[in-house]
Amino acid sequence: xxxxxxxxxxxxxxxxxxxxxxxxxxxxxxxxxxxxxxxxxxxxxxxxxxxxxxxxxxxxxxxxxxxxxxxxxxxxxxxxxxxxxxxxxxxxxxxxxxxxxxxxxxxxxxxxxxxxxxxxxxxxxxxxxxxxxxxxxxxxxxxxxxxxxxxxxxxxxxxxxxxxxxxxxxxxxxxxxxxxxxxxxxxxxxxxxxxxxxxxxxxxxxxxxxxxxxxxxxxxxxxxxxxxxxxxxxxxxxxxxxxxxxxxxxxxxxxxxxxxxxxxxxxxxxxxxxxxxxxxxxxxxxxxxxxxxxxxxxxxxxxxxxxxxxxxxxxxxxxxxx
Amino acid sequence: xxxxxxxxxxxxxxxxxxxxxxxxxxxxxxxxxxxxxxxxxxxxxxxxxxxxxxxxxxxxxxxxxxxxxxxxxxxxxxxxxxxxxxxxxxxxxxxxxxxxxxxxxxxxxxxxxxxxxxxxxxxxxxxxxxxxxxxxxxxxxxxxxxxxxxxxxxxxxxxxxxxxxxxxxxxxxxxxxxxxxxxxxxxxxxxxxxxxxxxxxxxxxxxxxxx
Numbered sequence: 001x002x003x004x005x006x007x008x009x010x011x012x013x014x015x016x017x018x019x020x021x022x023x024x025x026x027x028x029x030x031x032x033x034x035x036x037x038x039x040x041x042x043x044x045x046x047x048x049x050x051x052x053x054x055x056x057x058x059x060x061x062x063x064x065x066x067x068x069x070x071x072x073x074x075x076x077x078x079x080x081x082x083x084x085x086x087x088x089x090x091x092x093x094x095x096x097x098x099x100x101x102x103x104x105x106x107x108x109x110x111x112x113x114x115x116x117x118x119x120x121x122x123x124x125x126x127x128x129x130x131x132x133x134x135x136x137x138x139x140x141x142x143x144x145x146x147x148x149x150x151x152x153x154x155x156x157x158x159x160x161x162x163x164x165x166x167x168x169x170x171x172x173x174x175x176x177x178x179x180x181x182x183x184x185x186x187x188x189x190x191x192x193x194x195x196x197x198x199x200x201x202x203x204x205x206x207x208x209x210x211x212x213x214x215x216x217x218x219x220x221x222x223x224x225x226x227x228x229x230x231x232x233x234x235x236x237x238x239x240x241x242x243x244x245x246x247x248x249x250x251x252x253x254x255x256x257x258x259x260x261x262x263x264x265x266x267x268x269x270x271x272x273x274x275x276x277x278x279x280x281x282x283x284x285x286x287x288x289x290x291x292x293x294x295x296x297x298x299x300x301x302x303x304x305x306x307x308x309x310x311x312x313x314x315x316x317x318x319x320x321x322x
Numbered sequence: 323x324x325x326x327x328x329x330x331x332x333x334x335x336x337x338x339x340x341x342x343x344x345x346x347x348x349x350x351x352x353x354x355x356x357x358x359x360x361x362x363x364x365x366x367x368x369x370x371x372x373x374x375x376x377x378x379x380x381x382x383x384x385x386x387x388x389x390x391x392x393x394x395x396x397x398x399x400x401x402x403x404x405x406x407x408x409x410x411x412x413x414x415x416x417x418x419x420x421x422x423x424x425x426x427x428x429x430x431x432x433x434x435x436x437x438x439x440x441x442x443x444x445x446x447x448x449x450x451x452x453x454x455x456x457x458x459x460x461x462x463x464x465x466x467x468x469x470x471x472x473x474x475x476x477x478x479x480x481x482x483x484x485x486x487x488x489x490x491x492x493x494x495x496x497x498x499x500x501x502x503x504x505x506x507x508x509x510x511x512x513x514x515x516x517x518x519x520x521x522x523x524x525x526x527x528x529x530x531x532x533x
Contacts, residue, residue: 218493318507
């Protein structure tokens with residue numbers, strides 16, 4: 001496909017061979033090359049990928065297939081669409097995932113933009129099926145309210161699964177999380193829930209990678225598995241810190257703070273004091289104390305069990321989609 | 323300038339004149355204003371604030387109650403200048419404050435304050451001070467309760483028996499990042515709902531309620 005485009009381009013150029021710079025400039029502005037390149041450069045700066053060549057190739061590939069589908073999507077040939085629907089969906093999914101991979105979730109605005117683009121991409125599969133005659137009747141209903149109406153539940157769940165597996169999370173570890181986040185196949189997922197699910201999975205993959213690194217640190221230089229009580233002591237401090245900084249929890253000391261300066265925003269002050277208290281619980285001193293207090297006997301804990309225990313702390317705080 | 327003020331009564335001004343008040347037609351040059359606290363109450367003054375109205379000099383005397391219960395008048399501010407030139411407008415309508423630090427004695431256990439106003443210039447028909455407020459000292463200790471966990475902070479160096487245990491700094495750093503990631507997830511939770519109407523996974527007509 002790439003070769004076809006290139007040859008088309010060169011044949012066009014050979015016909016009207018420019019000799020003066022004015023005609024060259026005219027040609028470039030007519031073809032809209034400036035916009036194309038500007039868009040590519042902006043995306044590249046946002047993503048800061050380590051492989052610029054590969055990134056640009058992927059980017060132009062996506063643009064090309066999107067442009068193709070845009071013109072060809074209005075055709076009402078039901079049978080052809082039916083056959084191509086599955087493959088088309090797969091294509092949309094891989095493109096959406098590519099967008100979601102561009103920015104890390106900590107780059108808040110870039111990540112939000114990419115989530116929006118991915119959401120729009122995935123909702124486009126809705127109107128495509130309007131012409132379908134097969135048993136996928138309900139698809140027309142969910143897209144009749146607005147262009148799209150939302151991402152199909154099945155596609156949304158599939159996106160989350162791919163995000164988790166790409167992030168290095170084993171299927172068994174991410175299963176409980178997906179049970180909380182998934183939607184029914186036939187449901188239309190609105191943007192807020194889509195964003196919530198995607199962000200949670202991105203953060204979860206970072207969290208699990210950290211937990212794996214933590215296990216390696218707890219094992220220390222010794223090659224064998226870490227002691228059970230030691231692992232539980234370390235995870236216990238994290239559990240305590242999370243309990244302390246919970247929105248509706250926290251110690252009663254927070255209520256004693258009555259600084260005149262912060263009277264205007266007592267909620268913020270209470271939150272800050274809870275965060276400070278929680279961070280004190282996971283300071284190096286506290287961890288050293290917890291680890292020194294762990295009894296040496298009690299068997300070992302392997303990496304998988306540690307990962308599951310850490311994942312449980314995270315997943316317990318994820319809001320169930322309902 | 324703190325917002326807290328002590329409720330007090332400002333008595334009407336008393337003029338001090340030489341000669342008979344009824345026969346003498348010249349205007350008085352000295353006024354005395356007494357400010358008293360409710361009976362039994364004493365205050366540790368942080369600040370006395372007022373609005374000037376063409377008063378040139380002010381002296382402040384305090385009635386203090388000492389340990390034995392006896393009351394004593396002492397001067398805490400002598401001839402404090404409010405208007406650099408009594409004949410001109412400068413400083414005539416300023417908002418002024420007299421602070422604890424400016425006073426000659428410690429203004430503690432005060433029951434009454436006397437302001438002696440002087441205006442030597444005959445240019446002005448009248449002079450006084452308005453809006454007198456007494457600000458007490460704030461007790462810093464009662465407002466700040468040190469929480470338990472602050473006094474409970476332990477240093478890593480204090481614990482020497484860390485043989486065979488992993489490095490607390492690296493472990494703490496990982497745990498902190500995991501905690502931060504969980505907090506990020508929690509703060510970004512949405513309250514949006516997908517709008518399901520099923521109960522326990524099914525749309526049985528009998529389960530639908532009419533509320």
